[in-house]
Amino acid sequence: MPCSSPRPEAPSPTWRASPGARPPGTSWQQPPASTPPPARSCRRSSDREANRSRSSRPTRKEHHLMTRIGILGAGRVGANLADRLASAGHDVILGRRDPKAQSAAPDEALHPHIPCSDQRTAARTADIVINATPGDSALDRLTDLRGELAGKILVDVSNATRDAGGLPGDLCYPGSSLAERLQAALPDTHVVKTLNTMLFMVMTAPDMLATPPTAYVSGDDEHAKKTVTGLLGDLGWQPAWIEDLGDITTARATEAMILVVPHILRRHGFKPFAVSLAR
Numbered sequence: 001m002p003c004s005s006p007r008p009e010a011p012s013p014t015w016r017a018s019p020g021a022r023p024p025g026t027s028w029q030q031p032p033a034s035t036p037p038p039a040r041s042c043r044r045s046s047d048r049e050a051n052r053s054r055s056s057r058p059t060r061k062e063h064h065l066m067t068r069i070g071i072l073g074a075g076r077v078g079a080n081l082a083d084r085l086a087s088a089g090h091d092v093i094l095g096r097r098d099p100k101a102q103s104a105a106p107d108e109a110l111h112p113h114i115p116c117s118d119q120r121t122a123a124r125t126a127d128i129v130i131n132a133t134p135g136d137s138a139l140d141r142l143t144d145l146r147g148e149l150a151g152k153i154l155v156d157v158s159n160a161t162r163d164a165g166g167l168p169g170d171l172c173y174p175g176s177s178l179a180e181r182l183q184a185a186l187p188d189t190h191v192v193k194t195l196n197t198m199l200f201m202v203m204t205a206p207d208m209l210a211t212p213p214t215a216y217v218s219g220d221d222e223h224a225k226k227t228v229t230g231l232l233g234d235l236g237w238q239p240a241w242i243e244d245l246g247d248i249t250t251a252r253a254t255e256a257m258i259l260v261v262p263h264i265l266r267r268h269g270f271k272p273f274a275v276s277l278a279r
């Protein structure tokens with residue numbers, strides 16, 4: 001059951017799926033004016049093997065080649081992460097409710113090599129799974145994928161809040177966190193929480209901010225966190241910007257950081273930001 005109780009206060013910008021909404025002044029992933037935009041839909045997973053052999057993507061170290069990253073949800077966060085990770089040479093599959101549908105990310109073209117499948121197939125065939133779906137309904141959805149996620153790393157970048165007119169409202173799990181709930185529901189999966197404390201474009205371009213941002217990392221398994229830290233490096237995160245807070249209970253703090261977000265958005269619109277640690 002989604003944790004939703006819409007509240008009447010309705011600010012103008014929408015934090016979630018908002019066709020056409022994008023922060024002012026951000027030109028990330030936009031091709032030059034003279035370049036026709038690539039197709040937005042991603043390839044079917046059945047095309048994948050043939051495409052891999054034709055791919056001219058850069059090769060990575062062998063241990064990375066053995067890893068397939070499944071991203072659940074092709075919204076702004078999912079499409080952005082998929083595009084950047086694929087461009088970095090990772091084997092990425094996008095798990096979507098309707099693999100044939102266009103991405104909800106309006107202006108962001110998907111990397112043309114990225115195959116699509118339903119979310120269960122993406123979770124089953126990936127080694128690392130990233131949850132980029134709505135956090136308020138993620139617990140039920142991911143618990144239903146318990147078998148597919150067993151033995152894998154689940155990177156949760158979502159925020160579980162009640163909707164407040166298109167902006168994040170109250171926490172769904174006060175006194176706890178979605179990440180803790182997921183770890184409890186998925187004991188055979190290593191849950192790692194990260195990247196939920198910034199606007200989506202910062203996740204893949206942290207150097208776009210004037211102040212170095214912070215990527216907080218929470219999780220019980222050290223090896224899983226090390227693997228995720230490596231992925232953050234591939235997204236452009238310098239080691240000094242990555243803050244391993246400790247076990248999964250520390251996600252309670254970073255999930256609560258979402259409470260500041262609607263106020264920042266009301267004041268500054270969708271200007272890129274991250275809730276960061278300053279020293």
Ligand SMILES: NC(=O)c1ccc[n+]([C@@H]2O[C@H](COP(=O)([O-])OP(=O)(O)OC[C@H]3O[C@@H](n4cnc5c(N)ncnc54)[C@H](OP(=O)(O)O)[C@@H]3O)[C@@H](O)[C@H]2O)c1
Nearest residue numbers: 017073074075076077096097104133134135158159199200
């Ligand atoms: N936007 C940000 O700047 C930002 C920053 C930090 C964290 N987050 C968190 O990251 C997550 C994704 O955010 P977003 O901005 O990308 O949201 P979004 O644009 O609404 O995309 C979410 C995607 O999840 C899939 N989805 C939606 N409802 C679903 C359902 N009931 N079951 C399964 N899949 C569903 C859809 O992908 P398909 O159509 O492909 O199925 C949808 O495009 C959220 O939890 C959000 O709180 C967002």
